[in-house]
Amino acid sequence: MLEVNGIDVFYGDAQALWDVSLSVEEGAIVALVGSNGAGKTTLLKTISGLIHARRGEILLSGKSLSNLKPQEIVGRGIIHVPEGRRLFSSLTVLENLKLGAYIPRARPFFTESLERVFSLFPALKTRIDYKAGSLSGGEQQMLAIARGIMAQPKLLMLDEPSLGLSPILVKTIFELISALNEQKTTILLVEQNINQALKIAQQAYVLKTGKIVMTGRGDELLANEEIRKAYIGERVSKR
């Protein structure tokens, strides 16, 4: 469905991604893992058109996304839920959800999408008239994902959805991602919580200082000694 072919990405003169290739099959959860500063967010920003690749190309269902503006890429069905949620905090929960369904393709499904969102996140239903900024961290993350769902995504890209949440909420978020995927939403998941991410992903890519260093099925990578030592062990030893 999504094909990233050999992209090089620069911030000014500094190269952030080297020859990165990745593919996401329709209906899959694909995890993109790696430590801080590895280029995960840069890759998502390139796919959503916020940054442009200097070399290589990105295809959605065989059609090139190169030279498209971010709003046009959203129109094609790639929805990026950015790191740090980036909600409109002075707007209400409902207004945030309405903006999520702004694109013409999503508007006819507004009521349907809203019901879907409320069934996935019942907590939001009681909060529709609250300002987004007044929600708890967990609720805000749910709203950020919900806002993405409102756009009827073909591909939902989640950047660090578990960041800054309590362990219980982290578990809830990962369950929700699995539930979303069961409803046929294709997901590209960026996570620092590598253990959890690899558990739910069919396919995973490991990004290290701007390069893809390893790829495989989620459970394969989870069992991989090198990965355990470099990423998962590191997390355990930190505690």
Next chain:
Amino acid sequence: MGEFGIIIQVLISGILFGTMYGVAAIGLSLIFGTMRIIFFAQGTMIIFFAYICYWLFTLIGIDPYLSLILLIPISLLLGMGFYYGLFKEAAALEQKEVSLLIAIGLMWAVENIMTRVWTADPRAIVTAYTSWILRPFGINIPFTRLIALLIAVLSAIGVSLFLKRTRIGTAVRAASEDMESTTLMGINPHWVNAVTFAIGIGLAGIAGVGLATVYSFDPMYGFTFVIMSVIALALGGMGNVFGALLGGIILGLIYNLTAYFIDSTWANAICFVVFLLVLMFRPQGLFGGAAQKV
């Protein structure tokens, strides 16, 4: 009329005077919200529309209030044209000072074109109702100022409803919080900016009519006007339609009270001192909550 009556009179004319700045401040607030610049040409555009109103009246005999029917759509379109013609490329840049310089350049260009076309002599519109004065409870309220107040309040309500009730209005509010995130909703940032400009210049059109019916004006008055509107905006706080209007009213009150109790030559100086004090001690404005994160 006793001393008390005079003070009431001073207060009322302060309010009527300040609403003009309030309307201009609403425009400044909207454009600052999405573009992150003070649109310095706002005052000059108000004067420009005052001249158009003057022309329509003196050349074709169209009543100034009736001319709003023409001026509102013209100013909305002109605002959109300004964005696509002048600001679109600069808006995409990180360096906001480019847009700021374009605004200042636009101000100078329009000022000088107006001086060429209408000369630097002050102009005023004199209609049958220019000298009408209403006298409720013995207080003098000039008819044209009352209408200007009414127009200002209606514009504020209109803009507020637009921002709250329409899809694109909601997008404008979202964009003034986080433009990149707004783009990720599939919203074209240029369209949001263009709509914001249309409303900002549209308000200038409305304020131009209010001004033209009340005061005499000359091409260079726009700069003073925009500076006063910036003070109104600082008083009212960014991103709050009624706050901006109220900021204008408070500024009008400060101006008139200073002129009455101290001396009219001190009025501008005191307004600027208040401006500095507000920026130093209450940068979020008098009616804002906690200081806004930028």
